[in-house]
Every structure is written in C-alpha cells, then in structure tokens.
Amino acid sequence: MKYLTALLSLCALPAFATVDITGSVAAKCVIQADKAGVYGNPIASKLSTTPSDGGVLPVIRFDVSIADSYTANITHPTSFSSSPNLTDTLAWTGSTSVTKTSVSGMSAYNDAKVVVDSTTIFNLTLAGSTWFSTASSAIYGSAKPLPGGTYTAVVQATCIAK
Numbered sequence: 350m351k352y353l354t355a356l357l358s359l360c361a362l363p364a365f366a367t368v369d370i371t372g373s374v375a376a377k378c379v380i381q382a383d384k385a386g387v388y389g390n391p392i393a394s395k396l397s398t399t400p401s402d403g404g405v406l407p408v409i410r411f412d413v414s415i416a417d418s419y420t421a422n423i424t425h426p427t428s429f430s431s432s433p434n435l436t437d438t439l440a441w442t443g444s445t446s447v448t449k450t451s452v453s454g455m456s457a458y459n460d461a462k463v464v465v466d467s468t469t470i471f472n473l474t475l476a477g478s479t480w481f482s483t484a485s486s487a488i489y490g491s492a493k494p495l496p497g498g499t500y501t502a503v504v505q506a507t508c509i510a511k
Contacts, residue, residue: 426502437490
C-alpha cells in the first residue's frame with residue numbers, strides 16, 4: 350500500500366488557474382459629424398462643397414477632454430465612394446480649417462496646421478470642442494461635363510493619441 354501511494358504521488362499533476370484582469374478606458378477624444386456636406390455643380394465639369402459654388406461644407410466636431418494629448422487628422426476626398434461611370438480623370442483639391450471653437454485659444458490651430466498630401470493635421474493642445482470644415486472639389490477631364498447622377502465622397506477624420 351505504501352508503494353502504491355508513493356507511485357500515485359509521482360503521477361500527481363499540479364493544479365493551474367487563470368484569472369482575468371479587465372479595465373475600461375473612456376474615450377477622451379470624440380469625433381462627431383456635425384453637418385453633412387453637399388456638392389454644388391457651378392459649371393458642368395465641377396463639383397464643389399464651397400458655398401459660393403452652391404455647395405455645403407461638411408462640419409466635423411472634435412471633443413477633447415485632455416489637453417495636448419491628441420492630433421486631429423482630417424483627410425479630404427481624392428475619389429468618389431460612389432458615382433456614375435466616369436471615363437476620364439478627376440482633378441481633386443481640398444482643404445480643412447477650424448470654423449468654430451469652445452475655447453478662444455483654439456483659433457491658433459489654423460496657423461499651426463500641417464498639410465501632408467490630402468490630410469490636414471491639427472495639434473489639439475487645449476481641452477474643449479473644435480469644429481472643422483472641409484472644402485472639396487473635383488474637376489472632370491479637360492472641362493468635360495460630368496455625367497448625370499449622384500456623387501458621394503467621404504471626409505475621413507481620426508483622433509490620434511500622441
């Protein structure tokens with residue numbers, strides 16, 4: 350019997366357990382679509398969100414609760430996400446700027462913005478809300494008339510932690 354007990358103790362397996370640790374982080378930078386944009390068609394070959402061209406600028410709001418921890422990266426369109434069949438090239442232009450702020454010092458974001466290709470980067474140095482408007486235009490071919498139909502493009506906005 351004592352040999353059987355000794356033999357069984359050599360075959361004993363250790364016990365293991367795992368314990369999860371979880372946590373939640375509330376967003377400290379929130380992006381809201383404030384106003385949808387609309388393309389105007391001032392001439393047959395052009396679509397533009399500029400109000401003087403009959404368009405409506407899209408507006409995006411960034412709400413930041415921790416100062417100097419995020420950048421706002423906003424990319425104006427360089428293609429349509431949906432459109433009629435286009436057989437020629439499009440020349441795209443666009444820009445993004447601050448249009449409203451909850452804190453007066455945020456107006457300096459426009460002077461300090463960095464533009465890389467179609468993306469405008471704003472250093473969000475103050476806590477609060479900032480509204481950005483994005484102008485977008487596309488000119489079709491060599492002044493060719495755009496085909497009739499519905500055109501849709503997307504402004505991409507991301508909040509990047511520093």
